Amino acid sequence: MIRVLVADDEAMIRAGVRAILATDPGVEVVAEAANGHDAVESARAHRPDVVLLDIRMPTLDGLAAAEELRRAVPSAAVLMLTTFGEDEYIERALRAGTAGFLLKSGDPRELLAGVRAAADGAAFLSPKVAQRVILAWTSARSSGAAAARERVAALTDREREVLALVAAGMSNAAIASELFLVEGTVKAYVSQILTRLDVRNRVQAALLAHEAGLTG
Structure with a gap:
């Protein structure tokens, strides 16, 4: 069972997210929060597998809450709930170690897929926001492409192969099946790749x- 905490200052949004997640018998909403501070405290109390955070909330916004959650409940994967026009928050969210972005107006199936991917240790970017995330990340680093290639070139052939599949949004289980490896071996590769690339999570590794x- 995947345990989820939903944090959004709009009660209707929380209710909608809860209703969508309730359609999956393998997902359980264990708590809700209306602001970032309560989200952090609820995460400490309930230890969810995945936290869905609205980017803009009172008391403590989602970005600050994501940074605090990384310290307080490092085992919880954080997915940011975003809307169009909030691109300026993307880089800070990535630095906070988020597992991905979901568009509030997106297909409900994306929400379920994102929660399952995050719980499995994978990154997830809503298709409609993915290109904006990549552009926001790379435009500020257009001069760093050569450095990025150099960092990736330092990996072994197998590590680059695994990284390419991570960048394609595949989970550890899917990568293991694709490469005929044990899932534990894939987890070890991913952990080593993150360390060698000096990135915090799979989203940052994928963007690099x-x-x-x-990725071609």
């Missing part, structure tokens, strides 16, 4: 792979 041209 895009910047380096590893």
